[in-house]
Amino acid sequence: MSAIVRHYGLPLSEAAAFGLASALTFAYIPFIKFYGLPLVSYRMPPRAIMRGLQKPLGFKMHAETFRTPEAGAARLNELLAAGRLVGLQVSVFWLPFMPPDFRFHFNAHNLLVYGRDEASGDYLLSDPVLEAPVRCAPADLAKARFARGALAPKGLLYYPAGVPREPDWKQALPAAVKKTARIMLRTPIPLVGVRGIERLARAIERLPVATDPDRTRQFIGHIVRMQEEIGTGGGGFRYMYAAFLEEAAPLAGRPALADLGAELVEIGDRWREFALATARMIRARDPLDPARLAALLREQAGREKAFFMALDKAGR
C-alpha cells in the first residue's frame, strides 16, 4: 500500500501508512473458515486499509472487480499500458514464484504490478513476501486473481486516482490513533478488538484436548501462523504499529506517543512469547495445555486494553 503512495511522490514508510490507515486490530471470526479453522487477524483487511488512507492523504483509490478473467486481464493491461502501478488481490496458492510451503488457498494476499514484458506477455510484479521483483505468466496470474472460496478476490485491482499529498500531521495522526483505540476498545461486536482476544481465549479452552489432540494442535498452530507468517514485522503487526507511533510522535508534536510505542514493543514481545509457547506444545516439547495458552491470551487482552486506553487519551 505504501509503495503505491511512494510511487506517486509522497515518501511514506510502510509503518506510517499502516498507522495512518488505522490498520491495527484484532479479529476472531469463527464463522469465516479456512480449512475448518476460524479467521484470526491482527490487521484490517486490505480494502479497509486502502480506504483508511484516502482521507488523510486526500486522494481516491479506485477499486474494480470483474466477472470474467478475460475482462480482468484486459483492464489490467489497459492500466499498465497507461503507465499505472496497479495493486491486485490474489490467492497465494496459484502464484508459481511463492515458496511451496507458503502456497495455501489464502485469498487475501496483495501484490503490485508495475509493468508487462511485451515479448513474453509476463507481468512484472513486486510481492511483499519476496525481496526481489518477480515475473508471472498471464495464465497463472489469472488463476490467482479469480480463485474462488472464502474472501474470493474476484479479480480485484486498485489504483489511485489523483495524487496523494502530505497530510496535516497534527490533525491526521491523532485522528488515526483515536480510531485504532476505538476499534480495539469499543467495536460493538465482541469478536473484534480486546474482546475478540478474550473470545479466542475462551475458544481455546474449549478445544478437545483429550478426544482430539490433533485438532487442538492445528487450531493453536493456525493462530500463530496468522500472527507471525502474515505480513511484515512479526508480533501480529504490533511492532509495525510501534514503529508508526515512534515516527508519529515528533510529527504530531506529542511525545507521549513515543513512550506508548515503547510499551507496544513490550506487548509485541509478549505475543512472540505466546507463539513460542504454542510452538513448543505443537512439537511436544511441553505438554499440550490449551488452558495455559488461554491464560496467556487473557493477559494479552488485559495489557492491550490498558494500552489502548492510554493511546485513546494520548490522541485526544
Next chain:
Amino acid sequence: MDVADVPQEGNATHVGQHRRVYARGSDGRLGLVASRGWEVEEIVTLQATKAFDDLAEAARARGRAGSAAPLEFHMYRARMDEALLAQAVGLWRWRVHRHLRPEVFARLSPALRARYAAALGIDVACLETVD
C-alpha cells in the same frame, strides 16, 4: 525486540528469502531488520503443510487399493478440502463428497472431469490416476 534478539535460525520453509522484522537498533529507534527465520514460524508452517501431505499420502494409498477415487488424492495435493474444492469447481459440497467415491468417480462425465482438472490446475489424464 532488540536487533540482537532477532532470530537468525535459518528456516527451511523460506528457501533463502529473508523476513523483515521490526527491532530496536543501537540508536534506540525501531527499524526493519532482515531475519533468516525463526524456528517457531518453521514449526507452524510445516505443521500445516505436513497435515496435507499426510492426508494426500493416505488418500493415495486408498486410491491404489481402490477404496477411494483418485480425486481425493489430487484434492489434498492441491491443499484443498471438500468445502474448498466444491467452491473452486462450483458444485454443491455433497456432490463433491459423492464424487470421492471410486464407483461414482468412474461414471463421472468428461465435462465434469474437465472442470475438476481445471479447478485443481492439472490435466484430465493426470486426474484419473494417483501416480
